[in-house]
Amino acid sequence: MKGRQMDKDYREAYEQEKYKSTYLAGRVAELEDQVDDLQFKLDRIKNNPVWKASAPFRRCMHFCIRQVDRVKNCGSLSGVIDKMKYKANERKAMCHYGTESFPDDAERERQKNTVFDRMVKISVLTPLWNTPENFLREMIESVQAQTYQNWELCLADGSDDAHAYVGEICREYAKKDRRIVYKKLEKNGGIAENTNRCLEMATGEYVAPFDHDDLLHPCVLYEYVKVINEKDADYIYCDEATFKNGDVNQMITMHFKPDYAIDNLRANNYICHFSMFDKKLLEGTELYRTKFDGSQDHDMILRLTDKARNVVHVPKLLYYWRQHAGSVSSGVEAKPYVVESARGAVADHLRRHGFSNFKITSTRAFETIFKITYEIIGEPKISIIIPNKDHVEDLRRCITSIIEKSTYDNYEIIVVENNSETREIFAYYEELANNPAVKIITYKGDFNYSAINNLGVSEASGEYVLLLNNDIQIITVNWMEELLMYAQRPDVGAVGAKLYYPDKTIQHAGVVIGLGAHRTAGHVHYRQKRENLGYMGRLCYAQNMSAVTGACLLVKKALYEEAGGLDESFAVSLNDVDFCLKLRRLGYLNVFTPFAEAYHYESASRGSDMTGEAAARYNDESARFREKWKAELEAGDPYYNPNFSLDKSDFSLRV
Numbered sequence: 001m002k003g004r005q006m007d008k009d010y011r012e013a014y015e016q017e018k019y020k021s022t023y024l025a026g027r028v029a030e031l032e033d034q035v036d037d038l039q040f041k042l043d044r045i046k047n048n049p050v051w052k053a054s055a056p057f058r059r060c061m062h063f064c065i066r067q068v069d070r071v072k073n074c075g076s077l078s079g080v081i082d083k084m085k086y087k088a089n090e091r092k093a094m095c096h097y098g099t100e101s102f103p104d105d106a107e108r109e110r111q112k113n114t115v116f117d118r119m120v121k122i123s124v125l126t127p128l129w130n131t132p133e134n135f136l137r138e139m140i141e142s143v144q145a146q147t148y149q150n151w152e153l154c155l156a157d158g159s160d161d162a163h164a165y166v167g168e169i170c171r172e173y174a175k176k177d178r179r180i181v182y183k184k185l186e187k188n189g190g191i192a193e194n195t196n197r198c199l200e201m202a203t204g205e206y207v208a209p210f211d212h213d214d215l216l217h218p219c220v221l222y223e224y225v226k227v228i229n230e231k232d233a234d235y236i237y238c239d240e241a242t243f244k245n246g247d248v249n250q251m252i253t254m255h256f257k258p259d260y261a262i263d264n265l266r267a268n269n270y271i272c273h274f275s276m277f278d279k280k281l282l283e284g285t286e287l288y289r290t291k292f293d294g295s296q297d298h299d300m301i302l303r304l305t306d307k308a309r310n311v312v313h314v315p316k317l318l319y320y321w322r323q324h325a326g327s328v329s330s331g332v333e334a335k336p337y338v339v340e341s342a343r344g345a346v347a348d349h350l351r352r353h354g355f356s357n358f359k360i361t362s363t364r365a366f367e368t369i370f371k372i373t374y375e376i377i378g379e380p381k382i383s384i385i386i387p388n389k390d391h392v393e394d395l396r397r398c399i400t401s402i403i404e405k406s407t408y409d410n411y412e413i414i415v416v417e418n419n420s421e422t423r424e425i426f427a428y429y430e431e432l433a434n435n436p437a438v439k440i441i442t443y444k445g446d447f448n449y450s451a452i453n454n455l456g457v458s459e460a461s462g463e464y465v466l467l468l469n470n471d472i473q474i475i476t477v478n479w480m481e482e483l484l485m486y487a488q489r490p491d492v493g494a495v496g497a498k499l500y501y502p503d504k505t506i507q508h509a510g511v512v513i514g515l516g517a518h519r520t521a522g523h524v525h526y527r528q529k530r531e532n533l534g535y536m537g538r539l540c541y542a543q544n545m546s547a548v549t550g551a552c553l554l555v556k557k558a559l560y561e562e563a564g565g566l567d568e569s570f571a572v573s574l575n576d577v578d579f580c581l582k583l584r585r586l587g588y589l590n591v592f593t594p595f596a597e598a599y600h601y602e603s604a605s606r607g608s609d610m611t612g613e614a615a616a617r618y619n620d621e622s623a624r625f626r627e628k629w630k631a632e633l634e635a636g637d638p639y640y641n642p643n644f645s646l647d648k649s650d651f652s653l654r655v
Contacts, residue, residue, distance in 0.1 A: 496548020
């Protein structure tokens with residue numbers, strides 16, 4: 001009886017699949033007819049004399065559209081000019097990071113003869129598919145040019161019969177160099193599957209996927225083995241550049257990356273190339289998963305960095321990504337499936353980390369740069385702490401914007417009154433007394449931002465505390481939700497918002513330690529236009545930073561207390577950075593999100609730090625900060641590449 005039922009089930013399943021196959025075959029035929037029809041119409045348009053005659057006009061129109069887009073992305077015409085200045089400086093640097101950075105004969109010989117304690121064997125994995133001859137030869141020779149010699153190049157060839165020369169060239173090189181291993185695949189399985197076939201050939205302790213049309217810096221393997229020995233790295237990556245016309249000196253974009261930053265990586269595959277990792281990390285998992293073809297590297301990086309003990313970034317430009325028609329570097333239009341694959345890879349990663357309800361959407365920066373919306377668990381109470389002395393209009397604007405614009409309801413506002421003198425402010429306090437969500441407490445000592453906030457937090461009844469300056473005006477209606485979704489995570493400490501001056505230029509988009517004239521801390525992307533995309537799109541996604549400003553900072557109350565609150569020896573300045581670094585030392589991540597926005601009428605309540613006693617006080621606090629965090633400052637900010645200038649906030653290069 002059971003057997004007959006199974007047969008029946010199989011027959012039904014077979015008939016269903018047969019019907020689906022027939023239906024899909026019909027749909028394919030219909031779509032092919034539609035494609036043919038559209039191609040016919042397109043050809044007719046292209047061959048039309050009017051269309052051909054309009055080519056100059058269309059080129060002009062497209063140029064104008066590109067310039068309008070450029071202005072939008074940069075925020076203004078002045079933003080475009082600033083961008084052009086930045087690019088001019090970048091072009092000066094390109095030679096420095098191109099062939100000029102290659103080792104001379106003496107340095108090459110030194111590196112070649114260096115004996116490390118661990119002379120690990122590296123398997124470079126390169127899948128081939130109809131690779132142009134010049135790309136193929138240049139790729140192979142860039143591996144042969146490595147100053148570190150203990151490597152093998154595993155080539156798995158899925159090329160079709162029309163490109164038989166690929167195999168001939170590979171066998172030519174393999175005959176002369178035993179470190180080159182070649183295999184002709186029976187069929188082309190796509191980049192993910194073909195790379196997996198490369199892995200089957202690998203005998204090295206470490207493996208490094210390498211695209212068939214790209215180039216390696218001669219020192220990359222040497223630098224990687226060096227950090228394996230110095231830092232026991234089991235996952236390594238470097239900075240990279242795209243180039244054109246077959247010349248690495250003709251760079252299009254140079255990408256200088258931060259150290260390992262999980263929130264950055266979830267939003268944007270900033271690691272990308274050139275990864276090398278301990279083969280042991282692959283135990284119990286695959287190298288590339290074919291279901292994420294097109295974003296297989298993003299999926300792989302997310303999985304393996306999760307498993308790695310020590311992810312190390314080598315802050316040197318050591319990988320050259322060739323741009324040509326059909327490569328992803330030329331745009332996702334070349335491979336439109338990439339976006340969905342990337343979204344799927346990130347979703348899979350988030351589910352592995354226990355997130356079940358989230359939303360992943362593309363941002364205006366790029367289709368594969370994502371905004372992740374996490375589910376808020378429950379409705380925890382947020383205590384908003386606002387220090388205040390006089391400045392009734394600032395405070396009124398601040399509190400009114402909170403009440404009128406916020407979509408999150410479970411909050412209280414604690415105004416910490418500090419030595420106000422005007423009748424207007426006390427009259428406003430009386431108004432606020434009618435609002436049960438607002439509480440006024442008094443700090444009677446001299447102005448001390450840290451002590452004032454610490455008092456406010458001690459009176460807070462919320463599970464979370466939100467430090468807020470009285471000169472803040474809320475823009476984003478769901479600003480508290482955008483901050484809270486990160487602050488709720490057990491691995492996150494402080495979360496900060498994107499703040500603007502009234503002229504819509506950026507006041508705060510994250511804090512880098514060591515930046516600025518005092519070499520204490522500074523705000524990146526400072527004074528850039530609101531619409532600016534930021535360096536490599538960094539103004540468009542949430543990311544890890546060493547610190548965020550206390551002008552708008554959300555943190556669990558328990559963490560605030562665990563870190564000891566704000567250090568009251570920093571009475572005015574650097575107390576927020578100091579607090580964030582204390583959280584970082586405790587093992588927590590600090591997050592900047594551009595999706596919580598507000599205006600900041602900075603220093604309206606306390607004046608400038610640039611003159612008189614204020615300047616002297618700032619110099620004193622700066623000196624104590626540099627002494628307290630000497631080790632961290634000397635190590636450099638992990639979220640800011642050491643190739644960037646510490647004198648400017650726009651990610652300008654040092655050279």
